[in-house]
Structure formats: structure tokens, C-alpha cells
């Protein structure tokens with residue numbers, strides 16, 4: 313999504329802004345821009361470029377500008393296509409006010425109509441420009457800056473975080489937050505502001521997370537914080553202990569490959585971390601022992617890959633701790649009938665901890681005072697701050713847009729949690745708990761070894777061969793159905809090959825009509841004999857129609873392996889950990905196909921890492 317960064321202080325701003333934007337660029341990257349007030353003449357200067365941040369850096373080298381106050385932006389388009397014209401910052405008619413914005417102004421259309429009728433001239437197709445023009449008109453009708461901001465924020469609908477600098481107020485910056493992340497870093501006579509504290513954590517660890525529906529009027533040594541009503545708020549400044557990890561690709565061509573290879577270690581780290589906190593786990597999750605023992609329903613909520621992890625984890629909670637579990641797509645959850653249930657636990661799964669749909673689904677349940685926890689990878693995220701409790705995976709920062717190590721650590725953490733609840737409910741004993749931890753480590757080993765076994769063949773033969781296909785069908789059953797969904801998502805997002813996933817049992821209810829020699833069918837097996845046999849039948853049905861089968865099978869599944877045109881065979885692990893053991897080879901294979909197609913794997917077209925708009 314879009315990222316914003318701002319600086320006001322004793323130093324020149326440009327290098328801080330560009331460095332901050334660079335750290336956040338993986339989140340959205342279709343255009344970028346920078347604006348500052350020149351230190352001498354105090355006038356507004358700006359530069360914008362279509363495409364990656366490096367294009368903006370080149371422009372700024374050709375036409376340098378700097379000052380003690382500046383803002384920058386990397387964009388992921390919502391309103392208006394990626395272009396220089398639509399790149400932020402946006403301005404008022406006189407180009408005195410400059411705005412960078414993350415989020416959506418839902419009522420921008422009607423506001424734009426009113427402003428146009430009043431004579432304002434718009435230069436972009438964005439919703440953001442409306443903020444600048446509206447602010448311009450409110451500054452005329454209000455006596456103070458603060459009164460104009462209060463009126464402004466109360467007219468804007470949607471979820472947004474924006475920064476504003478104004479030539480007429482050269483020593484202050486306005487920062488506004490409503491349901492979109494924004495935080496201020498407090499230095500010595502300097503203030504940083506960004507969508508994510510990681511962007512400035514090298515400069516200061518003193519951080520103020522703007523409360524929801526608040527705004528700040530900030531000078532280099534002063535922060536005035538207000539509710540949207542204008543009532544002053546006391547800033548709650550925290551000292552963060554997070555560090556920016558200088559995340560290099562090392563010897564790898566892409567972050568995705570690096571992250572695929574990190575999985576064994578980060579699964580180990582996740583298991584070690586959870587093992588170490590086992591005695592304090594319920595305090596950590598803000599749950600009482602009584603609540604855990606009485607738990608009779610679990611709801612898992614997420615989007616995309618995190619939703620797939622939830623779909624797999626449903627089998628964990630229902631099988632291991634025998635608690636009926638429902639899985640919800642966060643984007644649908646808010647609009648469905650809701651039946652509050654005191655003995656339920658609501659678990660929000662999110663790599664970033666910022667995904668807008670998941671966050672809103674969390675807020676809905678929080679507002680009913682029901683127990684919520686988040687399973688996430690980012691300790692400084694909004695979900696960690698807002699959920700009743702949190703369980704951190706230890707994946708480390710994930711840069712590639714396509715999620716890999718976040719998924720495998722989510723599965724590990726959820727598998728562990730299911731066992732920990734089962735232990736508390738006395739369904740399993742401590743020996744079985746320890747065994748579960750060992751089983752996770754074994755699955756991690758298998759994940760990595762399977763990649764090693766097939767690496768050469770995939771790189772030399774299989775990946776180049778499969779680039780010829782325009783579409784692929786994915787099939788799975790029971791546990792392997794959500795795994796097949798995740799595999800299909802990986803292939804489509806990084807290679808742009810049309811990938812459609814079905815529960816294998818549905819094949820003859822329609823999708824079989826699509827099977828031909830040009831449409832390979834990727835089939836994901838299961839280690840339970842009963843389910844395996846059904847999967848074999850689906851492979852037969854496919855072959856009988858001249859289809860091409862790629863099987864992801866377990867050792868000893870000869871019938872499926874013999875039937876397939878290509879098979880990847882994975883050593884058997886605990887049945888419920890089959891998806892974890894198998895995911896590495898799937899990621900590696902899809903990655904190599906995309907690489908052979910010369911796709912921009914880490915930053916696929918149209919996508920962004922952290923989806924902070926609904």
C-alpha cells in the first residue's frame with residue numbers, strides 16, 4: 313500500500329525521507345514523490361516520478377531540493393492509474409499546501425464536485441487532491457490552523473493517514489490518522505513521521521502511535537495532539553525495542569528465494585520462542601485459565617495467504633483440541649450476521665498486523681468485549697496493540713510480496729497453540745506437547761530437504777517446461793485443499809499464470825470440462841489412506857481426459873506417483889503437518905517458473921505487501 317514519511321527538524325530532510333521511503337517501498341511501488349519547504353526562501357518545491365523510488369531519486373539528483381521540513385510518498389494506486397500526475401504529493405490551487413496520503417477518502421467524489429463548483433482546479437484523478445483543496449478553502453474560513461484541521465477531518469470520510477506541509481506555516485507539519493497506521497518518532501530537535509516505525513527506528517526509538525481519529529500539529533520540538541473534536545490529548549510516548557534489520561538478498565536473486573530458504577530456521581525460532589513462554593502463555597494472551605478450559609468455539613480470521621493458514625489451522629483446532637472452529641475471510645466477516653458467544657476465541661492471523669480488513673474485523677469483536685488474539689509477525693503492528701493478546705511468529709521481516717516464511721511460521725504457531733489449548737483442557741499430556749514441538753522441527757527439516765532434492769531438476773528442466781502453459785488447475789482434498797489454494801495463489805501472483813483451485817471432489821461437478829492437454833492439473837496428496845485413494849481417483853479422471861498431472865505426493869504413494877506426468881515426493885510427517893512439509897517445494901517450483909518467465913517476482917504488478925485499505 314502507500315507509505316508516507318515526513319521529517320521536521322534541525323537537519324535537512326531529503327536524505328531521511330528518501331531513506332525512510334526506501335525501507336517501506338516494498339509495500340507499494342507504482343510511483344513516488346517528495347516535497348519540501350526550502351530552508352532559505354521557504355517556498356514549496358516538489359518532485360514526482362512514475363514507477364519505482366529509484367526514478368524519483370534520479371530526478372532529485374538532476375534537480376536537487378532540500379529543507380528542514382519535507383514529506384514523501386510511495387504509492388499503490390486506488391483512485392487514478394499509476395502516473396506522474398497521480399503520484400503524491402498533491403496540492404491546493406496555489407501550490408502552497410502539499411499532502412501525502414495513505415488510505416481512501418470515500419466521499420471524495422461529492423467533495424470534489426463542491427470544490428470544483430467553488431472554482432478549485434484539480435490536476436489529478438486522485439481522492440488525495442481533494443484534501444488539499446478542501447484544506448485551502450477551510451483555511452480561508454477559519455481563524456486558526458487548528459480550527460481548519462478540525463473542520464477538515466470532520467468532513468473527510470474513509471480510512472486515512474496523511475501529512476501536510478504548508479508554505480504559510482513553514483515551521484509545522486500536520487499529521488492525521490483515521491483507521492490507517494501513522495506514528496511519530498521523537499528525536500532531539502527533530503521529528504520523524506511514517507506509516508511504520510521501522511522506517512525511522514535507526515534515528516529514534518521514542519515513538520508516539522497516533523491514536524485512532526486524532527491529529528497532531530508538530531514543530532521540531534513540540535507535538536500538539538488532538539482528538540478529531542479538537543480536544544487536546546496527552547501524547548503517550550513509548551520506547552520501542554525493535555531494530556531495523558538490514559535485510560539484504562545476500563547471494564539470492566530475489567527476496568522470495570531468500571525467504572523460502574529461511575523457513576527451516578524461522579520455524580525453529582518460532583517453536584523455541586513459544587516453548588520458552590509456555591508457562592506464561594495465557595497471561596500473554598490475556599486469557600484466564602477458566603476461559604481456556606471453557607473454550608467451545610474458535611473463529612479464525614484473515615486474508616489471502618493468512619486465510620489459507622487459517623483454513624489449514626481449522627483442522628488443527630478441531631482435531632487436536634476438539635473445538636469446533638470457523639474460518640472467516642476478514643473482508644466478508646464484517647458484513648455477515650454476527651452471533652456473539654462468550655466462550656469463543658477470535659484469532660486474527662496477519663503477517664503484517666496491518667491488513668485493513670482484518671483490523672476492522674478485530675475492532676468489531678473488540679467492541680463487543682469478546683476475547684481476541686492476533687497471530688502476527690510484526691511486534692510494532694496495530695493488531696498487536698489492539699488485540700486482547702498476541703502470539704508472535706519469529707519469521708523476521710518478510711520483504712517479497714508473496715508470503716512464504718510468514719505462512720509456514722503461522723502454521724507452526726497455530727499448530728503449537730492447538731496443542732497448548734489441548735494440554736490445558738487435559739486432552740493431551742506434556743509428553744505429547746513436547747512431541748508436537750519435535751514434529752514441527754521434523755516438518756521444517758523435510759520442507760528444506762525436499763527443496764534440495766528437486767532443486768537441480770526444477771531449475772534445469774521442470775520450471776522451463778511449465779512456462780509454456782497459460783493456465784493451471786489446482787486440486788486438493790481435506791487438509792490439502794487449502795494447501796492447493798495457497799499453491800494456486802503463489803503461482804498466479806508471481807508468474808501471472810491463471811491458476812484456479814478446486815476441492816478435488818468437485819472436479820466432476822464442472823471443472824473437468826476445462827481439462828485438456830494444455831491445462832495441467834496440479835494435485836496435492838494427503839497421507840491418510842482414505843483421502844489419498846479419493847485423490848488417486850481424481851488423478852485417474854484427469855488422465856482419462858488426456859490431462860497432464862503434476863502430483864505433490866508423499867513417499868510410498870506409488871499409484872499416484874506412477875500416474876503423474878511429474879511428481880514431487882515428500883517424506884511422510886505427522887498427517888496434520890503434511891502442508892507444512894510440502895509448502896517449500898511448492899514455493900520453490902512456482903518461484904522458478906516465474907523466474908523463467910522473467911517476472912518481477914518480489915514486486916509483482918498491481919500488488920503491495922501491506923494492504924492497509926479495505
Ligand code: F6R
Pocket residue numbers: 615616617618619661662663664665666667670713714715716801802805921922923
Ligand atoms: C500472498 C500474500 C497476501 C497476504 C494478504 C494478507 O502471497 O502475501 O495474500 O497474505 O494480503 O496479508 P497479512 O498476512 O499481512 O494480513
